[in-house]
Amino acid sequence: MPTVGFIYPDHAAEDDYPFAEQLLGPGFSLPVEHIYGTDLHAVPELLDLGSEERLAEGASLLAKHEPDVVVWACTSGSFVYRWEGAQEQVDKLAAVAGKPASSTSFAFVRAAAKLGLKRVAVAASYPEDVAKLFVEFLGRGGIEIVAMSSAGIDTAAEVGTLAPESVVDFAVFHDHPAAEAVLVPDTAMRTLGVIPTIEARLGKPVLTANQVTIWEGLRLAGTVPESVQLGELFQCH
Template structure:
């Protein structure tokens, strides 16, 4: 499987240092997944979130603007007060919309602006799939069809076979953030495929951490969600990914 190029070196922590991963999050929708994850991990890690603002429309021109070098540099500056050990652009569509080479460049510029190892949610999905040895996946996307297809193309470039793709055609992140837990579970379960090794849910605007294990139990296979893999990727960059029974197969 081709690997995403992740900028920066891992660090090993000793003594009383609290590993701190900074997340640049677009607008507001499901950012409470991050403090929720802090609690699930026993408050042994700091996961501060900085917000940048644009339109939350799931459309290519708006997403290109949202993930621009200027906006991400602003997010890195906001995170500086937390002295993060790594920084992650917590937006799937705002990274894969740049396509494979452009997403590499986006991460490189973010690392330069932050002065820290950096990555994005799109590369987090690639790395997480590699970690679990996933070859064939089903994608349950909340995006409009044209945007969802760009995610499929991104995964395909990484050597992942997509055996099924669905798009819910939800126009804005705010609408996704209002989905109920039952609706999120149904989205994942209804768009599984028998040939898929796992189901991928690619929107950081969707709250998924509190229903991850429920979905995996229903499906009997791993589930990767945007906020889950983003947090995992940040911890990986910082050199320490803890085990957690509460955050799906990726953390077990």
């Protein structure tokens, strides 16, 4: 049974992970441990949140679960380091955990590649300066952004209070005719329960932060099960 451990910042939408575990069935374990810092969507605070020391603490907390893989479940706390810094971040996490490691930012790039996506729209909850760093990161991963929206929400806690219908509307409203998919990059946003609804309204895939984070962990663990509830990404074997 693969065990994928997730380091999650503070508290917001972490219940997406036990929900996914329930959807995937008894063969999968997705334990979550928390690290704490400010939940402000601002570059200095995000650099602190994703620091080597904080992630080492998260890896230590996950050790009791004996994970096969460890994933930093934070988009902004990884892409804010830019491509090379984010790679160094996961390399150090893998070294301290003694396990393969990744982060949500790389999960987006690899999930897009798995679906063969070249052009996407980004529906970001972040302030614009932070959202632009995500766009830059995707560009380094070979993805063209045809539209980018920024909701300007300052804290993860506020994002976590969004109602399901608001999440659906947010993703759908920020689609673009030239986009092959819509990307929603905030692990603080509770999305797993509404992915089928979003995809049905869009008529195209949606990639959300917690969805791709879970997929990336399972991919590294060597097994990604099919799940209609988790969207097209979990149906493209």
